[in-house]
Amino acid sequence: MRYDLDDLRLFTHVAAEGSITAGARVMHLSLPSASSRVRALEAQAGVPLLIRERRGARLTPAGATLARHAREVLAETTRLDSAVASYAVSRTAPIRLVAGGSAMHQLVPVALATFLREHPEYDVNVSERRTVRSVRLLAAGEADLGVILDDEPTSLRTEPLADDSLVVIGQAGGTLAGRTSIAYAEVAEHPLVGLDRNSPLTQWMDDRLGPHAPAPRYRTVVPTLHTLITLATAGAGLAIVPRRAVDAIAVLDICPLQDAWSTRAHLLCYAANAPESAHLLAGHLHAAANA
Numbered sequence: 526m527r528y529d530l531d532d533l534r535l536f537t538h539v540a541a542e543g544s545i546t547a548g549a550r551v552m553h554l555s556l557p558s559a560s561s562r563v564r565a566l567e568a569q570a571g572v573p574l575l576i577r578e579r580r581g582a583r584l585t586p587a588g589a590t591l592a593r594h595a596r597e598v599l600a601e602t603t604r605l606d607s608a609v610a611s612y613a614v615s616r617t618a619p620i621r622l623v624a625g626g627s628a629m630h631q632l633v634p635v636a637l638a639t640f641l642r643e644h645p646e647y648d649v650n651v652s653e654r655r656t657v658r659s660v661r662l663l664a665a666g667e668a669d670l671g672v673i674l675d676d677e678p679t680s681l682r683t684e685p686l687a688d689d690s691l692v693v694i695g696q697a698g699g700t701l702a703g704r705t706s707i708a709y710a711e712v713a714e715h716p717l718v719g720l721d722r723n724s725p726l727t728q729w730m731d732d733r734l735g736p737h738a739p740a741p742r743y744r745t746v747v748p749t750l751h752t753l754i755t756l757a758t759a760g761a762g763l764a765i766v767p768r769r770a771v772d773a774i775a776v777l778d779i780c781p782l783q784d785a786w787s788t789r790a791h792l793l794c795y796a797a798n799a800p801e802s803a804h805l806l807a808g809h810l811h812a813a814a815n816a
Contacts, residue, residue, distance in 0.1 A: 526569055530602060532562050533595040536574070539563065540592040544581035566591070619648040620802050623659040624672035626725045627689055627767040628791060630750040633672065635813040640806050647802045655725040663796045669803040671794040672810065674729070683792040687814035691730075691787040692768045693780045696760035701778035708783045709765075713739035718762040720753055721746045730765070733786040 531552075539548030539559075549559030567574050574588035584592060624633050629651075637649060654662065656677045662668040663681055672686065673679075693712050695701045700715055719741070720727045727746075744762045747753050750770050757764035758777045771779060781787070791814070793807050 528566075528569070528595075528598075529562075530599065532566055534599060535559060535562055536566060536588075537592055537595050537599065539575070539582065540584055540588070543583075545575075545577075547581075617647060617800075617802065619650045620670065620800070620806055621662075621668040622649055622651045622670050622672075622803075622806065623654045623662055623668045624651070625656060625659070625674065625729075626653055626720070626750065627770065628672040629653050630767070630770050632687065632769070632791070632810065632813050635816065636806065636809040639812065640809040643809075644802070644805060647805070649806065653725065655728060660794065663794055666796055666798065669796050669799045670806060673792050673794045675790045675792050679794060681797065682795045686791040686793045686810060687769065689767050689769060689789050689791045691765050691782055691789070692771070693763055693765055693782060694754065694757045694771055695763045695778050695780075696758060697777050699760060699778060700763060701780045704778075704780045706781045706783045709734070709787075710739050712763060712765065712782070713741040716744050716762040717741045718753055718756045718764050719743045719746045720750070721748055724748070726750075726767075 535548055535552050535554070538551040539545050542548050542551065545559050545563060546556055549556050552559065554562075563575065570587060570591065572587045573585050574591055575582040576585060622633070633651065637651070640647075641649065652668070654671075656673040659668065659671040659673050660677050660679045660681070663671050664679070673683070674689065693701060693707055701707070722728075745756070747756065750766060753764050754766060754771060754774065754777075756762065757766075758774065765782070768779070768781075771777065793810060795803065795807075
């Protein structure tokens, strides 16, 4: 049998309202038209669907079954319409976001999760880049928005985002227990775990430490902050990481560095012609930073 969707929609309203008159009103139909549609449904089904009474109508068992399935069919039709309609929406160019490894650990994923959920009309292309490279891309108009460190001069528009100072972490109750601060020179005397040489954080530290800094002994180097923090927490060695990356972890010792270079901050940096969508994303980055 073939059912007309408007007839099914009318019947679900009749079932919900308890009368053909009320169902017709919801559908903006005249009572004769609504009654005719219900009779046509009953003729098609071959069984009575309603028990008509002076003050309304009750569903027969067959009517209750039809109403239940009709609601499911109409809900599925709505989902179908929504899915197909999404392809008809005029798509804008993806927002181009560049950020360093520290921001990519927590800040960017949290912001993207809320932004993409609230703005299905926009897509985002994300690239991990060192600050110096991010600024060049933004200045050349090859990126729209960046999360950069505050030590790279630029004439582009920037605004404060979040603290990104570095700390030393280690297994709870271990080498750092009871310490309120520590110098990098002392940290380098202990076995360390670190990020690999291609990591923006490693390259940034190498630039600050210079050739005369104590040479640390790395027991292993890994590609991600998540792995690095896991190893340090388990006692594999000390690690230098952004404080924000471990704020929510209570099972390790955290010790600030005494070295001036360890104090740094994240900025939001806008391309000269950043689209409005990039400004919307910036709002979610601020919210994630303040969470």
